[in-house]
Amino acid sequence: MPDVSIVVPTFREAPNVRELHARVADVMGSQRWEIIFVDDDSPDGTADLARALSAEDPRVRCVQRIGRRGLSTAVVEGALSSSADTIAVMDADLQHDEKILPAMLNELRARKLDVVVGSRYVGGGSTGDWDESRKTISRIAGRLARGLVPEGLHDPMSGFFVVKSATFREAARNLSGYGYKILLDLFVSAGRPLQFAEVPYTFKPRAHGESKLDTLVAWEYLMLLVDKRIGHIISPRLLFFGLVGGSGVVFHYAILSLLFLGLGVPFASAQLVGTVCTMTSNFFLNNLFTYRDQRLRGTKLLRGLLSFYAVCGLGALANIGVAAYAFSKDVEWALSALAGIVVGTLWNYLATARFTWGAKK
Ligand SMILES: Nc1nc2c(ncn2[C@@H]2O[C@H](COP(=O)(O)OP(=O)(O)OP(=O)(O)O)[C@@H](O)[C@H]2O)c(=O)[nH]1
Ligand SMILES: [Mg+2]
Structure with missing residues (x-):
């Protein structure tokens, strides 16, 4: 030996x-x-x-x-x-x-x-x-x-x-x-x-x-x-995912202000455009930073983007559902919204880890 x-x-x-x-x-x-x-x-x-x-x-x-x-x-x-x-x-x-x-x-x-x-x-x-x-x-x-x-x-x-x-x-x-x-x-x-x-x-x-x-x-x-x-408090990936999400909120408000306040686009349309733009930028930022070690390229990039839209769409529904439920139970509006955001973000994080970046070839 x-x-x-x-x-x-x-x-x-x-x-x-x-x-x-x-x-x-x-x-x-x-x-x-x-x-x-x-x-x-x-x-x-x-x-x-x-x-x-x-x-x-x-x-x-x-x-x-x-x-x-x-x-x-x-x-x-x-x-x-x-x-x-x-x-x-x-x-x-x-x-x-x-x-x-x-x-x-x-x-x-x-x-x-x-x-x-x-x-x-x-x-x-x-x-x-x-x-x-x-x-x-x-x-x-x-x-x-x-x-x-x-x-x-x-x-x-x-x-x-x-x-x-x-x-x-x-x-x-x-x-x-x-x-x-x-x-x-x-x-x-x-x-x-x-x-x-x-x-x-x-x-x-x-x-x-x-x-x-x-x-x-x-x-x-x-x-x-x-x-x-x-790392004992939060996993580095969840942290990066959260930071990207945070940048998305800022980006969303910027687009909304431009379209709704600046150009007079109706609120619902401006909100829709803002949401799609934000999901898209979040996807690319996560692909570049959060998941740099398993970056999607070529056709996988497009498939990843579509699955990201799908997952985050469901995440938005979960967000609204949880927030509305909490609000109906007399939880303060700001806390209800926060509960919705936390649940939605966690869902987005876990589901995109599995379906967007975790999918095998
Ligand atoms: N198994 C394995 N070995 C790796 C991987 N990446 C690098 N290595 C090996 O790790 C060692 C160090 O990598 P290098 O690219 O030489 O890094 P470095 O010495 O810091 O940089 P240079 O000065 O540019 O050579 C080398 O023996 C590489 O072959 C990897 O992903 N897997
Ligand atoms: Mg070397």
């Missing part, structure tokens, strides 16, 4: 798989280790390559996930599939310096720590040839995480770390699993202060293949932060 499982999430990393394995084998010496590639069905055949490698070296395993995406959840599944007492997490693209792996493992064991982080922000480490804009983005992202992670941790965004398996499993159920920042997630989800150390390294340029960093990564980071800060 290996002492350490090196979990490597991959998406389109075919050109890097062999090289990473060779480099790890080189530095790990006589330690007992395995590599677990967790691949999200990369179209470039990364999983096949990993399996071919595993036929040559039984220390290599491949977990292939179909119909799923996400670096964090890939790491979780790889880590939970291991029976070693230590987990190492590193990228496939050779940006993490494998040469410090033995030092990280020694530190973890010798000092009986929970986590040892490969760090770009302690003495001797650096972000390598990052341009100014990437440095700035990284700095802002770090600031947003303040208060969530321990003061003394310099690189909570690192994707390169070793952790005691028991510690990982302890936190596993509380992990948010949004996006990329599994280390940050781990620190916040552990439920107790983790004992940690950092080992410096210099982040290298990507060897082959393409980066997967895009606006979705930023969005997922935001969802992770919201979840970790107020």
